[in-house]
Amino acid sequence: MRKRITLLTVIVFLINFLTIAYAQDGNRLFSDDFSTYANVWExxxxxxxxxxxxxxxxxFFMDIRTTEQEVWSTPRSSLDLTAYVIEVTAVIDATSAADSMAGLLVNYVDEDNFYVFILxxxxYYEVRLRLDGEWLDRPLVFGKAPQAESYRLSVQNQNGVFELGLxxxxxxxxxxxxxxxxxxxxYAQSGDGPMLVRFDDYLVRDLRPES
Incomplete structure (x- = not known):
């Protein structure tokens, strides 16, 4: 009897696990490994x-050859999202100026209103907000990043509650x-000198409740 109960428990667990995994994958709205031009980034x-x-x-790379220059790009299929998880892998080239930065562009309303989660x-990492064409005086979040060759950045936003991952x-x-x-x-921005960054494995999940 004990063996039957144990086996039944395992089967139920596996069914629940697969159901959850499928539901999470079903929320995937957008992904790009940049192996093709299918998503047509700007x-x-x-x-x-x-x-x-x-x-x-x-x-996808951004090579900035002048100082204090901003560059950003959005894909053709970029959706207007209110609740989401967005991830990307970023590698900043070692030749880049120390004060250069690169990362995720989110809640991009127009060129004067958006957030960036940058490394x-x-x-160091930080989250910055541009509002009505002006950067806030201080970053919303600031901290020291662990040393690594590449960084997986993630932003989750639900009704203005942001959770970050590195x-x-x-x-x-x-x-x-x-x-x-x-x-x-x-998004990328050079500082006192040039910079080069490469992005890969972009992923967007929708966190809005299913209708």
Whole structure:
């Protein structure tokens, strides 16, 4: 009798596990490993910077050749989301200036209103908010990142409650309701010198309740 109960318990557990896993995967709205042009990210090529697909490394790169220059890109299928999880892997090249930064662009309403969750080449992370064309004086979150060759950045937002992750480790959560909805994308900014960053494995999940 004990063996039957144990076997039944295992079967029920596996069914529940597979159901949960399927439900989580069903919330996936968007993913891109940049191996093709299917999602059509916005590309730019100017004397100051280039944002384009890297066919050799199967990534999306931003190469900024001037100081204090911003670059961002959104995909053609970028949705207007209010509750989401967004992730990306970022590798900032070792030749980049220490004060350069790169990461996730979220709640992008327009060029004057958005959040960024960025990693600095110097090894620090922060969340910044641009509101009505001006950056807030202080970052919403700031901290020291563990040393690594690449970083997996994640942002979860539900009704202005933000939860952050860096290489699978949770960071300090925060609340900010200045912006709701908006598109998602990639962001980079040079500092006192040039910078180069490559992005890979972009993922978006929808956290809105199913209707």
């Amino acid at each position: 590309t730019q090529d100017t004397p100051d910077y280039t944002a384009d697909y890297d066919q050799d490394n199967l990534a 600095r080449a110097s090894g 290489n699978g480790e949770p960071l300090v959560p925060f609340v900010n309701t200045e912006l709701s909805g908006g598109k998602f994308g990639l």
